[in-house]
Amino acid sequence: MSRRFTPSVITANALLSGEVVWLSAGNEWTASPNEATLFTTPEAADDRLEWALTQAHAVVGPYLAAAKAGPDGPEPTHFREAFRRRGPSNYAHGKQEALCSG
Numbered sequence: 001m002s003r004r005f006t007p008s009v010i011t012a013n014a015l016l017s018g019e020v021v022w023l024s025a026g027n028e029w030t031a032s033p034n035e036a037t038l039f040t041t042p043e044a045a046d047d048r049l050e051w052a053l054t055q056a057h058a059v060v061g062p063y064l065a066a067a068k069a070g071p072d073g074p075e076p077t078h079f080r081e082a083f084r085r086r087g088p089s090n091y092a093h094g095k096q097e098a099l100c101s102g
Helices: 042-052 079-086 094-100
Strands: 008-014 020-024 028-030 059-070 073-076
Touching: 008 042, 042 059, 059 079, 073 079
Parallel strands: none
Antiparallel strands: 008 020, 008 059, 020 028, 059 073
16 A cells, blocks of 8 residues: 655755755755745655755755645644754754844
């Protein structure tokens, strides 16, 4: 029995910084999840994931993450991916730094 395809983005971690990145149009890695390409067919998603897996010089661990279209770009449908978008869970640095000051 095959699994039903869910629209997805491709995400990974940048090799040198460890930052969460997403694959955008033109096969560019971006730190902005709003710029991620939302794949709506399994063929397109599998093709780009296969390419992403060859990018060991730039990223670590690329995989498909379920997402849906949102007003400002793809939005995660799973709590793990929503958590990864926000950055590290320690507020001392990273994307959440502004939340602990003020």
